[in-house]
Amino acid sequence: MEHRYRLDVTWQGNRGAGTAGYRDYGREVLLRADGKPDLQGSADPAFRGDASRWNPEEMLLAALSQCHLLSYLHSAVRHGVVVTAYADRPTGTLSQVGQGGRFTEVLLRPVVTIADATLVDTARALHREAAENCFIAASVNFPVRHEPEIEVG
Secondary structure, eight states, X not given: OOOOOOOEEEEOXXXXXXXXXXXXXXXXXXXXXXXXXXXXXXXXGGGTOOTTSBOHHHHXXXXXXXHHHHHHHHHHHHTTOXXXXXXXXOEEEEEEETTEXXXXXXXXXXXXXXXXXXXXXXXXXXXXXXXXXXXXXXXXXXXEEEOOEEEEO
């Protein structure tokens, strides 16, 4: 089975001279998808981008974190673990060499609150299953590590 996704991505950074020089154009981008709010993108400020807009590096972290979260919730249901809260503060490392670069690692730090104290070990183990089931993590060529915390509440 295949699933297809579609976006409209429009560069908004022509300041009048197009790409006549590296400092002559903006990195502003508008991302649109049918039925969803617009997303304002740009480059990372280190690459002359607008810090008030999402950059591709942040969106990659968000995609990996959200995919893991959704995979985890699915696994929790399958194994009878009632999750009442979930928060993450992912970090990523990008190594730049000359004009190129690549992510070398992403670390997810989910804090998961569950209802039943007897299932803490199961809840912790479900992160492995969620990692295996996350489509985004399976699509990248760098490690996506996990340092989960499990709380009972």
